Amino acid sequence: MKTKRVYEPTKGLTERALSYCPGCTHGIIHKLVAEVLEEQGLLGETIGVASVGCSVMNYEFFNCDMQQAPHGRAPAVATGIKRVKPDKTVFTYQGDGDLASIGMAEVVHSAHRSENITVIFVNNAIYGMTGGQMAPTTLIGQKTSTSPEGRNQLTTGLPIRVSEMLATIPGATYLERVSVHDPKHVRLAKKAIQKAFDVQTKKQGFSMIEFISTCPVNWGMTPTDSLAWAVDSMIPYYPLGVYKDATKPGDDDA
Amino acid sequence: MRNIEEKVIVAGFGGQGVMLMGQILSYTATEEGLNTVWIPSYGPETRGGTANCSVIISSEMINSPVVPVPNTIIAMNKPSLEKFEPKLTPGGTALVNSDLIKDYTFRDDIIVYSVPCNAMALSLGNLKVANMIMLGAYLESTHLFEVQAIEKTFNKLFVGDKAKLITLNKNALSAGIEVVKKQRI
Amino acid sequence: MGKVLMKGNEAMALAAIKGGCDAFYGYPITPQNELPEYLSKHMPLQGKVFVQAESEVAAINMVYGAAGAGARVLTSSSSPGIALKQEGISYMAGSELPGVIINVMRGGPGLGGIQPSQADYNQITRGGGNGDYHVLSFAPESLQETVNIVKESFSLADYYRNPVMIAVDGLIGQMMEPVELDQEINEKVSPEKTWAANGESAKRGKINKIVSLSLDPYELEKHNLKLQKKYHEMIANEQRYESILTADAEIIIVAYGTMARIARTAIKSLREEGIKAGMIRPISIWPFPSRAFKNLPTTVKTLLAVEMSLGQMRQDVVLSINGQLPVEFYGRAGGVVPEASEIIDKVKSIIGGHKNEN
Ligand SMILES: Cc1ncc(C[n+]2csc(CCOP(=O)(O)OP(=O)(O)O)c2C)c(N)n1
Ligand code: SF4
Numbered sequence: 001m002k003t004k005r006v007y008e009p010t011k012g013l014t015e016r017a018l019s020y021c022p023g024c025t026h027g028i029i030h031k032l033v034a035e036v037l038e039e040q041g042l043l044g045e046t047i048g049v050a051s052v053g054c055s056v057m058n059y060e061f062f063n064c065d066m067q068q069a070p071h072g073r074a075p076a077v078a079t080g081i082k083r084v085k086p087d088k089t090v091f092t093y094q095g096d097g098d099l100a101s102i103g104m105a106e107v108v109h110s111a112h113r114s115e116n117i118t119v120i121f122v123n124n125a126i127y128g129m130t131g132g133q134m135a136p137t138t139l140i141g142q143k144t145s146t147s148p149e150g151r152n153q154l155t156t157g158l159p160i161r162v163s164e165m166l167a168t169i170p171g172a173t174y175l176e177r178v179s180v181h182d183p184k185h186v187r188l189a190k191k192a193i194q195k196a197f198d199v200q201t202k203k204q205g206f207s208m209i210e211f212i213s214t215c216p217v218n219w220g221m222t223p224t225d226s227l228a229w230a231v232d233s234m235i236p237y238y239p240l241g242v243y244k245d246a247t248k249p250g251d252d253d254a
Numbered sequence: 255m256r257n258i259e260e261k262v263i264v265a266g267f268g269g270q271g272v273m274l275m276g277q278i279l280s281y282t283a284t285e286e287g288l289n290t291v292w293i294p295s296y297g298p299e300t301r302g303g304t305a306n307c308s309v310i311i312s313s314e315m316i317n318s319p320v321v322p323v324p325n326t327i328i329a330m331n332k333p334s335l336e337k338f339e340p341k342l343t344p345g346g347t348a349l350v351n352s353d354l355i356k357d358y359t360f361r362d363d364i365i366v367y368s369v370p371c372n373a374m375a376l377s378l379g380n381l382k383v384a385n386m387i388m389l390g391a392y393l394e395s396t397h398l399f400e401v402q403a404i405e406k407t408f409n410k411l412f413v414g415d416k417a418k419l420i421t422l423n424k425n426a427l428s429a430g431i432e433v434v435k436k437q438r439i
Numbered sequence: 440m441g442k443v444l445m446k447g448n449e450a451m452a453l454a455a456i457k458g459g460c461d462a463f464y465g466y467p468i469t470p471q472n473e474l475p476e477y478l479s480k481h482m483p484l485q486g487k488v489f490v491q492a493e494s495e496v497a498a499i500n501m502v503y504g505a506a507g508a509g510a511r512v513l514t515s516s517s518s519p520g521i522a523l524k525q526e527g528i529s530y531m532a533g534s535e536l537p538g539v540i541i542n543v544m545r546g547g548p549g550l551g552g553i554q555p556s557q558a559d560y561n562q563i564t565r566g567g568g569n570g571d572y573h574v575l576s577f578a579p580e581s582l583q584e585t586v587n588i589v590k591e592s593f594s595l596a597d598y599y600r601n602p603v604m605i606a607v608d609g610l611i612g613q614m615m616e617p618v619e620l621d622q623e624i625n626e627k628v629s630p631e632k633t634w635a636a637n638g639e640s641a642k643r644g645k646i647n648k649i650v651s652l653s654l655d656p657y658e659l660e661k662h663n664l665k666l667q668k669k670y671h672e673m674i675a676n677e678q679r680y681e682s683i684l685t686a687d688a689e690i691i692i693v694a695y696g697t698m699a700r701i702a703r704t705a706i707k708s709l710r711e712e713g714i715k716a717g718m719i720r721p722i723s724i725w726p727f728p729s730r731a732f733k734n735l736p737t738t739v740k741t742l743l744a745v746e747m748s749l750g751q752m753r754q755d756v757v758l759s760i761n762g763q764l765p766v767e768f769y770g771r772a773g774g775v776v777p778e779a780s781e782i783i784d785k786v787k788s789i790i791g792g793h794k795n796e797n
Contacts, residue, residue: 052550068550071519072494102466102494133467133476134491146467146479146491155483156491277444277615284444284617292444292615296470297553317703319614322778 012038016060023216023223026055026122028180029189033093033120034062036193040201046089047081049074051103053095054128062093072103075110078117089200091118096137097127100160104136107166107208114171114205118196121162124213125234132218136160139237144218159237163210167243173205175244179212179235181227204247212238258288258313260398261321263338265306266330266351271385275328276307278389282399282407283311291319304333311398326396328388329355330371339364349391349434351384367395369433375426383426390430401427442617447607448473450582450618451515451541454589456481457620460539461510462488464501468520469553470609471543475515495520499527499540506536507649509635511593515541517609518559519550522567528602529568532666533651535634537596540574540604541589543612546774554774555609557696560751563606564725571663573670575677576604576725578695582616584722587624595677597629599669606724608747610697610776673726680728681720684710688717689738690786693756694745695721697776702745705782716786724752729759739764741789745782746770 012034020026037043046064050056052071059066069077074092082090099107099121107119126144127133134144134151137159141150151159163177174196178189189211196207212234214226221229262279266272276292283290294307308321326347329335331354339348344363353372360366369391375384393399405424412420445453452474455463463482465475475491482489488505492498498514505512516524521542531538542563546556563576575595579585585607592603636647653659684706685691694702699720709716715738719731732742742764744753753768760766769785771777 056550070550097467102496104493127467130467130469131472133472136493145472145476148476148480280615281444284442290444290615290617293610294613296609296613316616316700317707318701318779319610319616319697320701320776320778322780 010035010038012036012043012063013061014063018061019057020054021217023214023226024054024128025124025180025211025213028186029120029122029211029213030055030058030061032180032186032190032193033091036190036197037062037064037089040194040197042089042197042201045087046091047085049078049081049090049092051092051094051098052129053098053122055093055095055122056129058093072098072101073106074098074103075106075115075117075119079110079113079115082115082117086116086203089118089197091120091197091200093120094122095128096121096123096125096162097130097133097135100136100162107162108169111166111169111172111206111208114173116200116203116205117207118200119206119208120193121208121210122213123162123210123234123238124215125159126215126218128215128218132215137162137238139233161238163208163238163243166208171206172208172244173246174199174207174242175210176242177210177212177238177240179230179240181212181230185240199247202247210238212240256313258311258398260311260326260396261308261324262326262328262392263306263308263321263324263341264328264330265304265334265338268303268305270305270330271382272305272328272330273307275385275389276309278404278407278411279309279311279398281411282403285406286399286403288313289316291316293319293321304331304337306334306338326392328392330385330388331355332358347395349388349395351388365395367391367434367437369430371430374429374433378422378426378429380422383422386423386426387430387433390427390432391434392430393427394431394434401431442619444615444617445582446473446613446615447582447585448543448612449477450586450620451589451605451607451612452477452481453620454586455513455539455593456485456487458539458590458593459511460487460513460593462490462505463513463515464490464492464498464505465514465516466492466495466498466520468495468517470545470555470612471515471517471541474541474543474612495523496526499524502538502540503527503531503536506531506538507534507636509632509637511537511539511597513539513541515543517543517545517553518547518556518562521559521562525562525567528574529566529570529572530651531602532566532568532572532574533570534649535600535666536602536649537593537600538602539589539592539596540602542604542606544606544608546772552774553609555697555776556747556772556774557606557608557698558748558751558772559606560724560746560748563604564727564755572666573673573725574602574604575599575673575723576606577679577722578606578724579611579722580696580699580720582611582614582618583622585611586618586620587622591624591626594626594629597632598627599673600634601669601673606696608697609774677723678726678728678730679722680731681718681722682731683718683720684715685717685719685739686736687715687738688736689715690717690741690743690789691735691739692716692718692743692745692782692786693721693752694718695724695752696747698745698747701777701779702782704779705786708779708783709786714786714790721752724755727755727759729755732756732759735764741765741767743767743769743786743789745777745785747776748772
């Protein structure tokens with residue numbers, strides 16, 4: 001009997017087993033980014049920037065050149081790289097603590113400079129790596145190890161909607177928020193990543209894809225409950241969709 | 255005062271309650287007026303993977319808090335046993351979860367107690383108390399504390415919602431004690 | 440209250456509350472997370488301030504602000520986070536503001552690791568920020584000593600109007616040990632903060648300003664000399680150390696923090712074998728207790744600096760002994776905690792070397 005190969009793992013990822021907890025959606029996002037880089041033939045000319053968070057070790061996982069940045073500074077590191085290697089593909093992969101807390105300045109300024117990089121932003125509403133502290137994206141009422149009574153708006157403010165905020169920046173070219181909670185959304189998320197790298201290849205400026213992601217371990221939920229919580233609690237506050245598309249019409253057919 | 259110098263490493267998968275086992279020993283030691291140090295492994299390697307803690311209990315002031323050479327190891331799974339058995343002091347004691355550790359060739363200079371703590375816990379109605387069965391086995395093998403001393407710690411630790419778990423944990427402790435009694439000749 | 444079993448990070452948090460801490464500002468980082476987590480629960484219960492800042496840079500500047508307004512303030516972090524705080528610490532020293540910084544050290548450089556380390560010694564004692572300044576710094580060895588120093592540190596900071604750092608390695612943060620939280624400590628009397636820019640100028644009848652800018656070099660020099668006077672006072676009054684079995688020692692180990700406890704175990708075994716080892720244990724690392732090295736017994740042939748870093752503290756030992764004795768070194772890096780047996784082997788190889796020379 002002849003066998004036909006219908007699926008094989010993407011070459012965009014190394015053989016290393018991912019270090020994420022069971023049910024964590026970081027893994028899906030890795031796979032999508034890796035597939036797009038492979039499919040667009042970019043792997044051999046891409047430089048990824050790993051940030052500090054659960055994904056800190058992804059320099060072991062992505063099968064391309066990688067540089068690990070200090071906490072929050074990935075967009076600055078990426079800027080440094082991109083300016084000396086403008087023809088290479090440069091992306092960052094950052095959590096919400098990394099990007100929206102300590103690294104807020106770097107991402108905002110990279111967008112303002114319309115830095116031609118792609119930011120993969122993983123929003124799981126918590127600090128995963130350090131054991132479940134409150135993040136700027138933590139929802140009101142959400143219990144974390146530093147908001148033991150639930151996040152209180154009076155003392156900690158409201159959760160930051162990064163895509164919406166960056167959409168107000170003229171230099172930001174493409175911003176989309178996606179989710180990976182079911183196969184349909186996984187497909188849509190992949191399309192978004194394709195678009196973002198397209199924007200970069202065409203030198204159109206700053207692109208960011210925000211992913212609604214889960215952290216079953218620190219949310220204290222099963223993986224399936226986590227997916228449900230992402231849909232029921234996160235997406236209403238962080239609606240999916242394209243927040244900015246400043247690519248010129250017709251560019252897509254180029 | 256009793257002359258005590260106990261160094262134990264408790265190791266297993268995250269979620270098997272190995273940290274709590276060690277803490278109960280340290281809490282009890284503190285109550286008994288002994289010196290004690292509890293040190294956990296920490297960081298991402300404990301996530302879903304293996305976790306361990308070391309406990310020193312001593313009637314003397316404790317100098318080095320780290321335990322390179324334990325007198326006793328409690329291994330809740332095979333990777334833990336493989337990691338810590340070589341470090342055990344000659345003549346030391348290994349308490350092993352025989353439900354997860356099969357076909358293992360032990361060193362011949364140590365004392366081994368095999369405790370089927372998973373199966374026993376299930377027969378008590380809750381897999382989660384496998385650790386307390388092991389703790390019972392440990393108590394019987396070392397006679398470090400009276401059972402009542404550990405039970406007092408239970409009463410202090412399991413409060414509020416958890417108070418209803420005290421009886422179950424006490425039963426688990428006794429079950430563990432019995433297993434080791436039977437293995438002693 | 441008798442002894443209670445507590446985790447180092449939580450014991451430090453509780454000690455800070457007992458030391459009169461009004462406000463905490465910090466940012467998560469392993470291995471000190473239990474400290475802010477504890478305070479996130481307990482500070483609000485006491486009507487006190489807890490803020491999780493957006494970064495360490497923000498956290499230390501919140502400390503700078505609150506200290507300027509006269510509050511007793513705490514921040515905590517671990518090595519890479521402390522590196523980010525150096526700017527704010529320099530500002531605090533420059534504008535003479537009290538504040539307490541707890542550093543639960545981990546391996547570096549860069550992102551490094553999260554296992555226990557003492558590799559921040561230079562960062563702490565040489566000052567990572569700009570300018571001629573010092574941070575009064577302590578490196579206790581047990582939870583009890585840590586708790587006592589944390590409590591005392593607030594009054595020390597107030598007294599000297601200077602930042603105080605408590606540096607422990609990750610092990611002390613993570614371990615549980617019985618501690619007595621209400622032990623009597625010698626607290627300095629905190630002078631009234633008449634200098635604070637606390638918005639009470641009307642009542643005070645004069646304006647207070649918290650600044651470190653001084654464009655006239657002569658003025659700035661004068662300010663620096665004033666700071667130096669204070670640092671000399673600290674050098675005179677705050678050198679803290681313990682000398683252990685030094686009276687007849689032929690080799691003296693110099694070690695602090697967890698390393699000192701491990702050295703104690705080594706010394707016990709060495710003595711049992713008839714090798715006369717002793718220890719000088721710095722408790723303050725700035726000022727370094729140079730005084731401990733004066734008038735050592737003539738039996739001493741060698742000093743041995745032992746660290747969880749690669750020779751940083753050794754430099755201070757070399758400076759303190761000023762060429763009078765050789766200073767050997769043993770250390771491990773990156774989060775590896777040396778075992779007592781390694782120290783024992785090192786001591787024996789040094790002593791053996793001496794024997795061969797004879
Ligand atoms: C300067 C500095 N501060 C703090 C840390 C500790 N730290 C490591 S990961 C992290 C946050 C991770 O959260 P997030 O970015 O949301 O990613 P996740 O782990 O949830 O994927 C922090 C605060 C650090 N490594 N460096
Ligand atoms: S801690 Fe949370 S974000 Fe990190 S790997 Fe585990 S589930 Fe994922």
